[in-house]
Amino acid sequence: MKSPDSGNRDDSPNTKEEEAEQDCSSPMVDLKVQISKDDESAQTEVEKGTLMKKSADNDSSDIIDEYMDISLFDVKCRRVPTISKMLRDRTIITEGYSIGIDQIPLQRERMTAHKGVHFTLMVAGQAGLGKTTFVNTFFGSSILPSVWNKKDHNSSQERTKSITCHTAQIEGYGTKLNLTIIDTPGFGNKLNNAFSWIPLTNFIDDQIRSYIFQEEQPDRIKLRDKRVHCCLYFIEPTNKGLSTLDVVTMKELSKRVNVIPIIAKADSLPKSHLTNFNREIRQIIDVQNIKICNFLNSNDPYYDDIFSNIPFNIIASENHVMNNRGELVLGREYKWAVIEVENPKHSDFSKLKDILINKYMADLVQSTEEYYENCRASLLKTRILKARDICFSSKPPLVDISDELKEFFKTLDYENCDNNGIKNYACYQLFNKKYIDELVLEWCQEYIHRQWEAKRRFNEIVNVEENKFQDWRKAILKRQEKFNNEINSIHKQIESLQIECHDLESRAISSRSGNEKSLGNLSAMVGKT
Structure with missing residues (x-):
């Protein structure tokens, strides 16, 4: 509706306020329009729930009608002009004036430093490859307990065979790292290592599903996030390439997590052998189509540091030794030389630390979020x-x-x-x-395989019993045939005997009749005499 005095738009004291309200109002809320208290009829209509406005501008009335047609979730409706659209033609008041947008990244940095970064790392590989030593050296603290520190080395509880989680909070330069290490002891120690990778893949999948169901709960403040962001797979330095267990395990893990292969105890091989071993591993990885850091784009030059250096040759030690320069460094001391952990000429330890912590930790976390x-x-x-x-x-x-x-x-x-x-x-x-x-x-693959094995064994037992039954049947049929032949031969004997008896009876009858005739002739001759 239009008020009678709406002929001049500038004369209305409420026009600008009402237009500002129209432009700033969201289509998902009720539009409130100020109405003069003097207009009793309009006030009555508002009380009845009818939206009315006093304005001389036909465009303003059209905008009101447009708002009236908008529903809460109607995505097909035509969007109305917003503040962002009106500010495109803004006028700069002061040249070079800064409102502080450049401080937003710093705010984000302070928030991250205060709350901390969550990172979950899995270390996988066979026993005796120095996973515990590597983790403690890598993060500079005793996160994983070492079995060699225990007093009783013969204790049956020295080594656990179940996957264990170790958490630690590391702080440096005002930034907190909420670290979770997934240790996989007992991997590959069985006589039959078929499906040895199943506990590892099941753990990764379980953490994904657990987080999904936690997010469905009403109270999500106490979310426990153990999603694995990266897996370091330790390769035994045997100079014989990758074993079948290593190939299958890395292929299965690479489908679920960013896998980085490393050669453990690289100082146990001569440099020439280590170079050949690296080349052979890269060839096997390419041939077997093992996806290294599968969640990162291997074609992106930004990640060349990762894909061009695999596998990493690692030496780890928690002990400090004196090098040739008289410096106390982490390393191993041999009769012929001192091997430094963080020396790039001896080990890729520093390179891996730079990749995993300094450069691409956020990328690993973000790629895991996308997965x-x-x-x-x-x-x-x-x-x-x-x-x-x-x-x-x-x-x-x-x-x-x-x-x-x-x-x-x-x-x-x-x-x-x-x-x-x-x-x-x-x-x-x-x-x-x-x-x-x-x-x-x-x-589960192992469950399906066990079902298949049970069915196979059952079929083998059935086949064996079936073969036994067939052998018994053949033996019975053979004996039955033998008995039938004996019965037939007996029948033939009986028939031949019956024929002989019949012949004997015939002869006896004929001889008897002959004797009677002879006696009759003899008696006749005696009577004539």
Whole structure:
């Protein structure tokens, strides 16, 4: 509605205020328009819930109508002019005036330094390769306990075979590093190392799923984040290339985490042998298509420091020795020389430390976040599709579900799950962590292999018993045939005897009749006499 005195726009004292309100109001909130107290009719209409405005400008009235047509989640509506659009033609008041935008990165830096950086590192490899020594040397503190520091070396609890997490907070130059080290003792120590990598991959997957379900909780303040950002895989310096266990383990780990291979105890090989060993490992990695730092772009020159230096030759030591220059350094002392840990000529320790900490730690964390988002989307879609399987499958459902909920699931859009909106949470609630854990157990490679092994053994037993049964059947049939032949021969003997008996009877009858005739003739001759 227009007020009677709306002929001149500049004469209205509230026009500018009302226009500012129109431009600054968001389309997702109710538009409030100031109305003169003198206009009792307009006040009455406002009390009834009718939006009215006094203005002589037809454009202002059109904007009001446009706001009235906008709904809360209507993404198809035409967007109205915003403040950012109006400020494009702003006028600079003071040349060179700074509002402090350049301080925002520094604010971010201070926040990161105060809260700390979370980083989770997994060290994998066979026992005796110096993983504990390397970690303690790398971070300059005794994070991992050494079995050699224990008093009783014969104790049965010296070495644990389960994956263990060690946490530590390292602070330097005002920055905190919340570090988690995943130790993998007992890896590759079995006589049969088939599926030895399963505990490692299961741990990485479990941490991803755990974080997904933690984020679904209402209270997410106490989130426990143990997602693995990087895995250092220790290679034994045997000068014989990579073992089958190393190849398979790195291939499986590289699908889930950024893997960096390192040659442990590099000082145990001569320099020429070590060079050949490095070249052979790189060839095996290329041939077996092992993805090193799979979540980083290998084609980006920014990451050349990583991909051009693998594998890293590492020497670690927690002891200080005196070098040739009279300096006390970390290293190992031999009869022929002193090997320095941080000397680039002796070891790639400093290079790896520079790559892992100084340059690319944030990249490793960010790439893991991107991988996590892909896993999260995949898991959520899997839980939704399980609802579809319940509705449209003839197999009995694995979970208890009411008919009402089943009918509700039939109304969901399974082609484009995002169209369901909040309805998807019914699927998430039904297929919860307990169900997903059971489902993951069924999908486990080791579980599937054990099922296959059990079926194979069962089939072998069945085949053996079947062969025994066939042998018994053949023996029985053979004996039956023998008995039948004996019965047939006996029948033939009986038939021949019957024939002989019949002949004898015939002869006896004929001889008897002949004798009677002879006696009759004899008696006749005697009577004539």
